[in-house]
Amino acid sequence: MTFSGAFGEAGSGALSGSFIELENVEKVFSVRRKAGLVRREKSEVRAVDGISFGVERGEMVGYIGPNGAGKSTTIKMLTGILTPSGGRLRVAGIDPSRERTRLAQRIGVVFGQRTTLWWDLPLKDSYRLMHRMYRIPDDRFAANLARCVELLELGELLDVPVRQLSLGQRMRGDIAAALLHDPDVLYLDEPTIGLDVVSKARVREFLRELNATRGTTVLLTTHDLTDIEQLCKRVMVIDHGRLMYDGALGGLHEAGESERLLVVDLERELPPIEVAGARFVRAEGPRQWLAFPSSASAAPVVAAVAAAYPLVDLSVREPDIEAVIAKMYGERELGARAGSP
Amino acid sequence: MLRLYMTVAAGGFRRHATYRMATAAGVFTNTVFGFILSYTYIALWDERPHLGGYDQADALAYVWIGQALLATCALMGGGFQEEVMERIRTGDIAVDLYRPADLQTWWFSDNLGRSAFHLLGRGVVPMTVGAIAFDITLPSRPSTWPAFLLAVALGSIVSFSIWYLVAMSAFWLLDGQGVAQVAWLGGLFFSGMLLPLNVFPGALGEVARVLPWASMLQVPADVYLEKYEGWGLLGAFAFQGCWAVVLLAAGRVAQTLATRKVVVQGG
Numbered sequence: 001m002t003f004s005g006a007f008g009e010a011g012s013g014a015l016s017g018s019f020i021e022l023e024n025v026e027k028v029f030s031v032r033r034k035a036g037l038v039r040r041e042k043s044e045v046r047a048v049d050g051i052s053f054g055v056e057r058g059e060m061v062g063y064i065g066p067n068g069a070g071k072s073t074t075i076k077m078l079t080g081i082l083t084p085s086g087g088r089l090r091v092a093g094i095d096p097s098r099e100r101t102r103l104a105q106r107i108g109v110v111f112g113q114r115t116t117l118w119w120d121l122p123l124k125d126s127y128r129l130m131h132r133m134y135r136i137p138d139d140r141f142a143a144n145l146a147r148c149v150e151l152l153e154l155g156e157l158l159d160v161p162v163r164q165l166s167l168g169q170r171m172r173g174d175i176a177a178a179l180l181h182d183p184d185v186l187y188l189d190e191p192t193i194g195l196d197v198v199s200k201a202r203v204r205e206f207l208r209e210l211n212a213t214r215g216t217t218v219l220l221t222t223h224d225l226t227d228i229e230q231l232c233k234r235v236m237v238i239d240h241g242r243l244m245y246d247g248a249l250g251g252l253h254e255a256g257e258s259e260r261l262l263v264v265d266l267e268r269e270l271p272p273i274e275v276a277g278a279r280f281v282r283a284e285g286p287r288q289w290l291a292f293p294s295s296a297s298a299a300p301v302v303a304a305v306a307a308a309y310p311l312v313d314l315s316v317r318e319p320d321i322e323a324v325i326a327k328m329y330g331e332r333e334l335g336a337r338a339g340s341p
Numbered sequence: 342m343l344r345l346y347m348t349v350a351a352g353g354f355r356r357h358a359t360y361r362m363a364t365a366a367g368v369f370t371n372t373v374f375g376f377i378l379s380y381t382y383i384a385l386w387d388e389r390p391h392l393g394g395y396d397q398a399d400a401l402a403y404v405w406i407g408q409a410l411l412a413t414c415a416l417m418g419g420g421f422q423e424e425v426m427e428r429i430r431t432g433d434i435a436v437d438l439y440r441p442a443d444l445q446t447w448w449f450s451d452n453l454g455r456s457a458f459h460l461l462g463r464g465v466v467p468m469t470v471g472a473i474a475f476d477i478t479l480p481s482r483p484s485t486w487p488a489f490l491l492a493v494a495l496g497s498i499v500s501f502s503i504w505y506l507v508a509m510s511a512f513w514l515l516d517g518q519g520v521a522q523v524a525w526l527g528g529l530f531f532s533g534m535l536l537p538l539n540v541f542p543g544a545l546g547e548v549a550r551v552l553p554w555a556s557m558l559q560v561p562a563d564v565y566l567e568k569y570e571g572w573g574l575l576g577a578f579a580f581q582g583c584w585a586v587v588l589l590a591a592g593r594v595a596q597t598l599a600t601r602k603v604v605v606q607g608g
Contacts, residue, residue, distance in 0.1 A: 076435065079439040080439065081435055081438040081439050081600075083601075100438075100439070100441075101441045102441075104439060104440060104441035105441060109439055111435065111436065114432070114433050114435065114436050115433075115436070116436050116440075118352055118356065120355075120356040120359050120360075121352060121355055121356055121359070125352060125355070128348060129345075129348050129349070129352060132344050132345040132347075132348045133345050133440060133441060133442055134441065135345075161359065
């Protein structure tokens with residue numbers, strides 16, 4: 001099907017010499033399941049199934065996919081806490097699982113659903129811990145902390161025990177903790193999960209600023225596509241452990257074969273409109289909906305409708321990115337069920 | 342790196358110091374149990390004076406040392422391992438693992454801080470109450486106090502190394518509750534929490550006195566009661582030290598195996 005054709009090239013996109021480099025990386029978990037009273041069946045789960053990509057220094061890349069697609073597994077391999085079952089993986093020239101401790105000095109990690117902060121103690125105690133853990137020189141620590149405190153508005157929170165912070169405050173605290181040692185790369189695993197609109201905006205603003213002024217490379221996994229739309233020029237879509245798409249956010253529309261909708265208000269109720277390049281979707285009284293590919297221009301369709309039908313009004317609706325991606329996941333599912341790759 | 346682990350230990354101390362009500366409740370419970378056990382032991386030693394080589398004042402001192410060390414040496418659990426096992430179960434252990442720090446040394450330091458806090462916060466008060474309410478043996482030599490503190494420190498380290506092994510089991514079992522229960526029961530019995538180990542008869546006593554749990558209460562208590570003289574005292578420390586080294590090494594092996602095959606829970 002055309003879908004797999006469109007994404008076939010994604011896998012070969014890795015450039016050697018990139019800052020973050022994955023080549024045919026796999027992670028296979030063996031799972032034991034009960035199959036009778038004492039018998040156990042061993043089966044394999046391919047959480048990451050041959051992923052290749054490269055991220056350049058200073059890039060800000062979104063990494064998205066449905067639950068269980070393999071996003072977090074990839075991040076865990078990139079931090080070195082999971083060893084890949086196959087393939088090659090390098091971050092800043094370091095093999096993460098072999099030199100986890102050396103790599104740790106160069107990366108910052110924020111797991112949105114977990115915290116690196118000391119739960120029972122004031123926020124500033126956790127920062128003192130980071131100071132020692134990453135052996136940050138005193139002056140650099142002071143400067144970085146001051147900067148994070150200012151930009152993430154942590155001033156009043158430093159003396160508050162972490163358990164008393166709101167989720168948004170805690171998240172900001174965690175982001176600061178991940179940046180005090182000036183990492184070259186920041187992995188963010190769902191940094192805006194559960195946050196309200198204001199908190200989300202604040203986190204995004206901070207990340208944008210960080211990337212712009214410090215050139216920190218950012219790899220961001222999220223379910224919130226607004227994060228991606230506002231932060232990342234490039235997006236990678238992963239599903240069932242495979243890379244489905246790697247490219248500009250805008251390109252997803254074409255790649256996902258999404259359609260735009262033309263909403264036509266006619267003077268009166270008429271039979272379904274028939275014009276070249278668009279198909280009839282539905283009608284409600286004098287209003288009709290037509291669909292045409294996102295990649296095509298709206299002008300010829302609009303002209304054809306205007307020439308043949310008595311128009312009152314019309315408007316074009318862009319597909320939203322969520323619908324595009326939902327369609328992408330859905331087709332993959334159908335494809336898998338039909339037995340095609 | 343030493344400064345990091347000192348910070349972790351200080352954090353461990355302060356983390357436990359924040360829960361004042363829990364500490365107060367713990368002191369109260371320790372004191373109440375101290376009274377119950379004291380009256381039981383008085384009855385027992387009235388019947389059988391010099392049981393296990395202790396006179397009644399020795400036995401009462403033993404009771405209150407046990408209450409003072411209950412939290413310090415995590416004789417019945419309640420230490421760091423519950424936190425570690427919970428972190429393994431929920432997957433929060435991922436956060437610990439990507440840090441540029443060693444997992445065992447990290448929790449060792451954290452536990453040292455916890456232990457020190459509990460010695461002060463939950464040890465001193467019950468011990469003082471016991472000394473006031475009952476006629477308990479007090480060390481005759483001032484030098485016994487530092488020796489006692491060293492024995493307690495070593496006991497706390499052996500306790501850590503046992504519980505660390507228990508915690509590591511959660512990597513394979515995911516829910517380490519069963520192992521923790523067994524370790525709890527073992528600790529309760531073989532540490533001498535219920536009865537001093539030198540009261541245990543025959544082969545059971547022989548075995549119980551060389552098991553690692555003996556380092557956690559029996560040895561510190563005997564150091565306090567000045568049952569060791571000269572080289573014997575060094576022998577007691579060596580006994581604790583050997584168990585600490587062996588069990589810490591075992592914990593290190595378990596940790597290496599666990600992190601090699603690690604399955605970090607949750608997304």
